[in-house]
Amino acid sequence: MATAETAKLKICLLGDEGVGKTSLVRRFVYSAFDEAYLRSLGVTIHKRVVYVPLDGATHAAVLTIWDVLGAPEFVDRYLDAYVTNAVGLLAVCDLTRPETLDGLGRWFDRVRPSVGDVPSVVLANKRDLRSNAHVEEDDLLAFCELYGVPYMETSARTGENVASAFARIAEMAIRAALARRPAPAPPARLASVPAR
Numbered sequence: 001m002a003t004a005e006t007a008k009l010k011i012c013l014l015g016d017e018g019v020g021k022t023s024l025v026r027r028f029v030y031s032a033f034d035e036a037y038l039r040s041l042g043v044t045i046h047k048r049v050v051y052v053p054l055d056g057a058t059h060a061a062v063l064t065i066w067d068v069l070g071a072p073e074f075v076d077r078y079l080d081a082y083v084t085n086a087v088g089l090l091a092v093c094d095l096t097r098p099e100t101l102d103g104l105g106r107w108f109d110r111v112r113p114s115v116g117d118v119p120s121v122v123l124a125n126k127r128d129l130r131s132n133a134h135v136e137e138d139d140l141l142a143f144c145e146l147y148g149v150p151y152m153e154t155s156a157r158t159g160e161n162v163a164s165a166f167a168r169i170a171e172m173a174i175r176a177a178l179a180r181r182p183a184p185a186p187p188a189r190l191a192s193v194p195a196r
Contacts, residue, residue, distance in 0.1 A: 006060040009173045011166070012083050013067050014111065015092035016103040020125040023156035024092065025067050028166050033157050043068050043082050050163075052171045061170040080114045088173040089120040090165060095133040095153070096126055101143055108147050119172035122151035123165055128158050 013021040022044070026032050029046045044067045052059045068082055083089075091107055093100040104122060122144055124135060130153075144151045152168070154161045 006062060007170075007174050007177065008062045008064070009088060009170060010064045010066065010086045011088045011090060011169055011173070012086045012111075013065065013090045013092060014083075014104075014107045016094075016100045017069075019092045019094040019097075019100050020156045021067050021092050024090075024123065024125060024154060024162055024165075025065055027156045027159050027162045029065070031159070033159075048166075050167055050170050052167065052174055054171060054174060059174050061174060063166065063170060065166075079110060083111050083114050086111075086115050087118055087177065088169040089115070089118060090123055090169055091120060091149070092123045092125050093135065094126050095124050095135045096129050098134045098139070101135050101139060104143065105147070117148075119169060119176050120147070120149045121165060121169050121172070122147075122149055124151055124153045125156060127153040127160055128155040 013025065015021055023033060025044070025046055029048050046065045046067070048063050048065065050061050050063060052061050066082060066086070068079065089111065091104045093104050101124075108120070122140070124140055126133075140151050150168075152161050152165050154165055156162060
């Protein structure tokens with residue numbers, strides 16, 4: 001498989017406080033999980049390279065991952081500045097707290113004027129607590145249909161689907177970037193010269 005150029009991708013994690021955004025990033029970047037609640041202060045930024053096989057080539061995607069604080073007072077003041085130039089969004093809700101799925105609607109409505117219709121995936125986090133879940137699959141499907149995005153269930157605690165979620169948003173962002181590229185110009189044709 002051929003190797004394509006390196007893609008630099010800014011990915012923002014959005015969602016209410018306590019849904020597990022920071023834990024998902026820690027699991028993905030450091031393969032670690034901390035039982036203690038880790039509140040982000042403003043925004044934390046991490047990097048990790050993933051390799052995305054796509055159309056017969058492997059793209060090296062340098063992900064710059066922005067973990068955005070979910071506090072409303074922070075969102076109102078600074079969100080636009082932090083999501084500018086994002087090429088992908090991971091919108092996180094907590095399966096044990098249905099209000100966090102409703103909250104994602106406000107997040108999407110708030111950021112889309114700044115970033116446009118960038119590739120987005122809803123992460124229904126805390127799958128390891130599925131027995132305590134209060135978010136129904138039908139509700140997830142209805143929300144995702146309304147906003148035109150897919151969803152994945154994840155667990156920062158066990159690592160389930162975490163790497164897959166970041167790989168998926170990277171692939172979606174690369175596909176979107178390739179689709180925006182202008183088509184190459186056809187080769188110039190030489191006019192035939194009549195024989196004498």
